[in-house]
Amino acid sequence: xxxxxxxxxxxxxxxxxxxxxxxxxxxxxxxxxxxxxxxxxxxxxxxxxxxxxxxxxxxxxxxxxxxxxxxxxxxxxxxxxxxxxxxxxxxxxxxxxxxxxxxxxxxxxxxxxxxxxxxxxxxxxxxxxxxxxxxxxxxxxxxxxxxxxxxxxxxxxxxxxxxxxxxxxxxxxxxxxxxxxxxxxxxxxxxxxxxxxxxxxxxx
Amino acid sequence: xxxxxxxxxxxxxxxxxxxxxxxxxxxxxxxxxxxxxxxxxxxxxxxxxxxxxxxxxxxxxxxxxxxxxxxxxxxxxxxxxxxxxxxxxxxxxxxxxxxxxxxxxxxxxxxxxxxxxxxxxxxxxxxxxxxxxxxxxxxxxxxxxxxxxxxxxxxxxxxxxxxxxxxxxxxxxxxxxxxxxxxxxxxxxxxxxxxxxxxxxxxx
DNA sequence: GAGAGTATGTACCGACCAGTACAACGGGGA
DNA sequence: TCCCCGTTGTACTGGTCGGTACATACTCTC
Numbered sequence: 407x408x409x410x411x412x413x414x415x416x417x418x419x420x421x422x423x424x425x426x427x428x429x430x431x432x433x434x435x436x437x438x439x440x441x442x443x444x445x446x447x448x449x450x451x452x453x454x455x456x457x458x459x460x461x462x463x464x465x466x467x468x469x470x471x472x473x474x475x476x477x478x479x480x481x482x483x484x485x486x487x488x489x490x491x492x493x494x495x496x497x498x499x500x501x502x503x504x505x506x507x508x509x510x511x512x513x514x515x516x517x518x519x520x521x522x523x524x525x526x527x528x529x530x531x532x533x534x535x536x537x538x539x540x541x542x543x544x545x546x547x548x549x550x551x552x553x554x555x556x557x558x559x560x561x562x563x564x565x566x567x568x569x570x571x572x573x574x575x576x577x578x579x580x581x582x583x584x585x586x587x588x589x590x591x592x593x594x595x596x597x598x599x600x601x602x603x604x605x606x607x608x609x610x
Numbered sequence: 611x612x613x614x615x616x617x618x619x620x621x622x623x624x625x626x627x628x629x630x631x632x633x634x635x636x637x638x639x640x641x642x643x644x645x646x647x648x649x650x651x652x653x654x655x656x657x658x659x660x661x662x663x664x665x666x667x668x669x670x671x672x673x674x675x676x677x678x679x680x681x682x683x684x685x686x687x688x689x690x691x692x693x694x695x696x697x698x699x700x701x702x703x704x705x706x707x708x709x710x711x712x713x714x715x716x717x718x719x720x721x722x723x724x725x726x727x728x729x730x731x732x733x734x735x736x737x738x739x740x741x742x743x744x745x746x747x748x749x750x751x752x753x754x755x756x757x758x759x760x761x762x763x764x765x766x767x768x769x770x771x772x773x774x775x776x777x778x779x780x781x782x783x784x785x786x787x788x789x790x791x792x793x794x795x796x797x798x799x800x801x802x803x804x805x806x807x808x809x810x811x812x813x814x
Numbered sequence: 815g816a817g818a819g820t821a822t823g824t825a826c827c828g829a830c831c832a833g834t835a836c837a838a839c840g841g842g843g844a
Numbered sequence: 845t846c847c848c849c850g851t852t853g854t855a856c857t858g859g860t861c862g863g864t865a866c867a868t869a870c871t872c873t874c
Binding site: 447448449459460463468469 | 830831832833834835836
Binding site for chain 2: 442443444445525528529565566569570572573575576577578580581583591596599600604605606609
């Protein structure tokens with residue numbers, strides 16, 4: 407989704423171009439996550455993707471556009487998850503469980519992308535920065551809405567919805583820092599334990 | 611504390627040198643927090659500190675050493691807080707409250723330093739990176755110890771101490787991302803609400 | 815005041831930066 | 845067969861990077 411250098415014109419390009427680009431985005435996310443965005447040179451990206459500069463720029467447009475693509479990749483998933491939960495039927499408690507489950511799932515499926523987006527988002531500029539902030543805020547609103555609904559329904563005690571949302575986000579997002587994939591705990595288990603703590607903590 | 615270019619030799623230098631250096635560290639933390647470590651050039655630091663390159667390097671040694679000084683500044687506080695709580699008498703619940711109170715206090719007193727340390731710690735290399743990791747781990751152990759003690763004492767239910775510690779850290783550390791200082795909520799209030807959620811969430 | 819050592823600005827270094835120009839390659843369609 | 849165009853590598857650009865060399869200015873001690 408979001409900005410691409412140009413929409414698929416139907417020409418021969420779009421056959422492989424888009425999938426190739428996706429692969430480059432993913433590989434570059436790994437490099438950025440390991441070395442940092444600004445600390446990574448274009449030449450390193452070329453090496454990691456086994457491409458010359460000409461070929462690489464044929465796909466990415468610019469370094470910042472590549473960074474934005476990494477952000478989009480993960481935000482698309484996050485927002486889809488949020489929308490799914492919002493559309494579902496269920497009590498606020500159940501929805502909060504679903505949100506946590508979805509978020510931890512994404513963090514563990516895209517650890518590199520998430521690392522990049524949580525570390526390097528200030529490197530986005532202009533319109534790209536604006537768009538990203540809006541999308542991020544949209545998700546936060548989803549969480550806040552569920553918490554507010556829970557308070558109104560009497561399921562949760564009278565917490566400050568905004569502060570509670572931030573606490574919830576912090577607890578979950580922080581996972582990107584320590585999760586390594588070799589744990590005995592599955593992503594679902596992690597989300598379950600977080601939910602146990604959090605929902606018990608705000609229950610009326 | 612930690613590494614300085616050289617200990618105060620008692621020469622005329624140490625009179626003003628150390629305090630001047632501290633001011634430079636603080637000012638630079640602000641710049642790094644706003645623009646990012648790698649994205650900030652030495653010339654920008656010179657401008658922010660109103661010094662020429664020669665003068666600046668007279669104080670900082672190198673860019674990475676300056677980064678390490680910012681880390682030390684805040685980790686000194688964090689570890690002191692952790693040690694104070696460990697030495698205090700009190701139930702595990704009380705200690706967890708004190709830890710949270712101390713951590714939020716530091717995050718709100720040193721928002722720039724904390725931003726830098728949570729974003730740019732991967733830029734530290736070699737021994738400096740190693741030292742930092744150890745100090746960070748030391749604090750995490752303090753939290754984990756309190757939680758384990760609470761479980762053993764029957765105050766908390768049988769949670770996974772490590773995972774619970776990470777949840778606790780995430781909830782608190784994330785504050786650096788959204789706290790702006792213009793809130794109606796005082797740092798103490800924030801810590802109190804977090805504690806209400808978290809301790810209720812793990813109570814036996 | 816003379817001397818010593820700290821503090822500071824200026825000029826400069828080689829390396830690397832993101833990005834571009836452009837020519838050559840290669841495979842599919844006519 | 846030949847041509848078109850997506851694809852790719854190479855060479856190159858102006859600019860900036862972190863860091864250094866070094867001469868000068870300042871300030872404190874004797």
